[in-house]
Amino acid sequence: MTEYKQKSKETLLDKIQKILAKAEGTNHEGEREVFMAKAEELMAKYRIELWEIQQHEAGKVIDQRKPIVVDFDYKFAFETGPFPDISDGLWSLFLAVARHTNVVVVTYKQHYSGVENTYKSYTVPIIGTESDLGYMNLLFSSLMTQLIAATHPSVDRSVSMFDNLRKFRECGWGWDEVGKVMQEGGFLADKSRTAARDTMIRHYRSECKRLGVEQNYANWKTFRRNFSEGFASTVSQRFRDMRDVSVKVEGNGMSLALRDQDQINREFMSEMFPMTGGMSRGGSKAVAKKYDTAAQSAGRSAGAKANITSHPGAGLKGRKSLNK
Numbered sequence: 507m508t509e510y511k512q513k514s515k516e517t518l519l520d521k522i523q524k525i526l527a528k529a530e531g532t533n534h535e536g537e538r539e540v541f542m543a544k545a546e547e548l549m550a551k552y553r554i555e556l557w558e559i560q561q562h563e564a565g566k567v568i569d570q571r572k573p574i575v576v577d578f579d580y581k582f583a584f585e586t587g588p589f590p591d592i593s594d595g596l597w598s599l600f601l602a603v604a605r606h607t608n609v610v611v612v613t614y615k616q617h618y619s620g621v622e623n624t625y626k627s628y629t630v631p632i633i634g635t636e637s638d639l640g641y642m643n644l645l646f647s648s649l650m651t652q653l654i655a656a657t658h659p660s661v662d663r664s665v666s667m668f669d670n671l672r673k674f675r676e677c678g679w680g681w682d683e684v685g686k687v688m689q690e691g692g693f694l695a696d697k698s699r700t701a702a703r704d705t706m707i708r709h710y711r712s713e714c715k716r717l718g719v720e721q722n723y724a725n726w727k728t729f730r731r732n733f734s735e736g737f738a739s740t741v742s743q744r745f746r747d748m749r750d751v752s753v754k755v756e757g758n759g760m761s762l763a764l765r766d767q768d769q770i771n772r773e774f775m776s777e778m779f780p781m782t783g784g785m786s787r788g789g790s791k792a793v794a795k796k797y798d799t800a801a802q803s804a805g806r807s808a809g810a811k812a813n814i815t816s817h818p819g820a821g822l823k824g825r826k827s828l829n830k
Contacts, residue, residue, distance in 0.1 A: 522647050527588035529654060536690065571767060573633050573774040575620040578611075581628035582650070591727050592657055595734025595805075599649055602742035607642040609634035610771045615779050631779065633771050649812060653737055656808045657730045661691025671710045672719065676804075677733075678726030681707055724798040732798045736805025741812055 529541035581587035583597035604611050612620065612631040620631030632639065659673050670693065674684045685703030689695050694702040714721050724732070 529658075534690070571635060571770060573635060573771045574639070575612075575631050575633050575774075575778055576639055577619050577621050577626065577629045578632050579628055580616075580630050584628070587628070589654070591730040592653060592734035594731065595653065595738045596650060598735065598738040599653065599741060600646060602738060602745055603642055603646045603649065604632065605742075606745035607634065607638045607645065608767055608771070609638055609642045610768070610775050612775055612779050614781055620778065633775050633778070635767070645814070649741060649814065652808075652812050653734055656737065656805075657733055661688060661693070663692055667693050667706070668710060668713045671706055672714075675710065675721070675723055676729075676800075678724050678729035678801075680726070724796070724801055728796045728798050729801040731795065732801035733805035733808070736802040737809040737812070738805075740806040740809030741814060744809070744812075744814055 525541050525544050528537075532541070580597070580600065582589050583593050583600065584590075585593050587593060589596055601611060603609075610633040612618075612633065616630050617625060617627060618631065619626035619629055620633075632642070634642065657677065659677055661670055662673075667688070670688060670691070671684065674687070679687075681703055685699060685706055688706060689697075689699065689702050694705060697705065711721070713719070723729070
């Protein structure tokens with residue numbers, strides 16, 4: 507891969523991460539949708555570029571099993587980062603994607619650049635083949651996009667006002683922010699902010715009573731945290747199931763090849779990053795937090811529906827060559 511192509515890939519991924527951070531940080535629904543659309547556009551461009559690179563290299567004699575080390579910006583995993591309410595879930599999701607793509611995360615060298623060999627804020631070295639690292643970047647960006655979209659719903663004019671209100675309230679949103687977003691989305695836009703909010707409250711409560719809908723919702727921070735944890739755990743289980751199926755279909759040779767590549771990566775890690783101290787924990791500090799079973803269940807349902815196969819032909823498919 508040429509140096510220009512490598513920088514081009516890194517630039518695209520960096521742009522995707524920054525745009526997703528902007529989507530998380532804005533309170534304006536229209537802006538959030540624009541940012542999310544742009545992120546998806548760049549991800550599509552990344553897929554095409556990575557595919558072109560792989561096609562170009564297909565005729566070359568290269569060591570497809572040689573591991574390399576790259577730096578990964580994982581500020582998303584901290585409560586001081588851009589995604590504080592889902593940081594724990596994102597860290598779990600990140601580790602699950604790494605395991606799935608046969609990438610090793612050097613968790614005892616956090617905030618350390620494996621490329622520049624120096625301290626670097628919110629950085630963790632990751633190790634794998636070039637193909638698997640590219641697959642991991644793409645897959646994690648895709649799943650993070652899906653999780654953000656699920657925990658930050660938008661107004662849908664194709665359904666009723668009640669259905670929209672229920673969606674926001676079940677995500678733990680307060681009435682002030684619900685009324686604001688709903689008006690921006692076109693509902694009761696001719697009324698004052700206060701009048702629109704009060705009308706929505708009355709409408710919602712009367713419909714809940716008529717339909718027998720329970721109105722016992724968690725705070726939005728509690729909802730997002732528990733939802734993201736449920737989402738990550740289910741996606742992780744789906745990855746394990748996929749690996750089990752792949753081993754059964756490919757036979758013992760596939761299983762041995764995957765373990766062999768993992769061992770190669772770990773030996774490379776030991777050479778590059780000899781352990782001189784204890785292991786440190788990634789993500790935000792563990793503290794006692796509120797638990798919402800409904801949010802966990804909703805997250806698991808969303809994780810069961812998440813797209814975990816969108817990739818440009820790398821990753822698991824690429825590993826078939828290891829048996830040859």
